[in-house]
Amino acid sequence: MAKNEDSIVNQDSLDFGARLKFIREYNGLSQRELAKRAGVPHSSISMIEQGLNSPSVNSLSKILAGIPMSIAHFFSCDITQLKDQIFRVAELQAHQKKISDSVIVQSIPIQNPSSITRFEKVFYSAGSDTGEAPLYSAQAVSGFIVSGSIELTLNSEVSLLAMGDAFSLAAMQPYRLRNLSANEDCVIATCIT
Numbered sequence: 001m002a003k004n005e006d007s008i009v010n011q012d013s014l015d016f017g018a019r020l021k022f023i024r025e026y027n028g029l030s031q032r033e034l035a036k037r038a039g040v041p042h043s044s045i046s047m048i049e050q051g052l053n054s055p056s057v058n059s060l061s062k063i064l065a066g067i068p069m070s071i072a073h074f075f076s077c078d079i080t081q082l083k084d085q086i087f088r089v090a091e092l093q094a095h096q097k098k099i100s101d102s103v104i105v106q107s108i109p110i111q112n113p114s115s116i117t118r119f120e121k122v123f124y125s126a127g128s129d130t131g132e133a134p135l136y137s138a139q140a141v142s143g144f145i146v147s148g149s150i151e152l153t154l155n156s157e158v159s160l161l162a163m164g165d166a167f168s169l170a171a172m173q174p175y176r177l178r179n180l181s182a183n184e185d186c187v188i189a190t191c192i193t
Contacts, residue, residue: 017049020063022079024049027067037066092121102128102179118192124150124179128186134174139192142168148186151178 024034024045031049035042040063047053048063055063057071064074087108096106102125107118116139134153149162153176154169160180161167169175179186 016054017051019074019079020045021049023067023069023074023077026079029067034063034066038063039066100128101125103130116193120190120192121146122188122190124148124177124186124188126179126181126183126185129178130176132176134176136172136174137169137192138171140169140171141190141192142166143188143190146187146189148179148181148184150186150188151180152176153178 024031029037031045032042035045038045040059044053044055044059045063048055060074061071064071092106092108095109096104098104104123106121106123108120110118122143144166145161145163147163149160152159152161152167154167155174159167177188
């Protein structure tokens with residue numbers, strides 16, 4: 001195993017190489033692509049990932065610039081949680097819930113089981129209505145209108161909310177939502193606490 005005085009890894013370089021490989025693959029980079037971005041030989045990255053070489057601080061900095069990532073972030077990030085923190089649109093769509101024919105909800109999975117906060121994106125199709133009977137949420141709900149516009153009835157007050165507007169409902173506050181548009185969906189990003 002090649003080591004020199006300015007080597008930054010004092011422990012088994014296989015652990016270091018495995019970390020580099022995981023982060024490289026997580027970012028969708030081949031060894032060749034990372035080497036090209038970093039301006040280093042492909043063999044350098046291969047040897048590091050196999051645990052055959054420990055890079056100097058300068059070499060590691062150069063390699064990580066190809067991701068891009070700082071040395072501090074490289075050593076401090078918890079790679080065991082990476083796959084559970086980013087949620088791509090296809091994954092959200094695959095797990096969305098159809099509330100009715102005209103209302104679909106996408107939720108961000110909760111990472112902390114003790115958390116009561118949920119983030120959701122709710123799609124109201126053109127002409128949709130939650131119904132004449134008021135809805136109630138057991139928790140407080142806040143939201144931003146992301147696209148379109150919607151009519152919100154709170155108690156006896158009726159308001160038209162457009163893109164960029166927001167609302168905040170107390171727990172058990174009666175409400176109704178209607179998308180009055182005949183041809184435009186409304187998307188609301190909500191936080192439930």
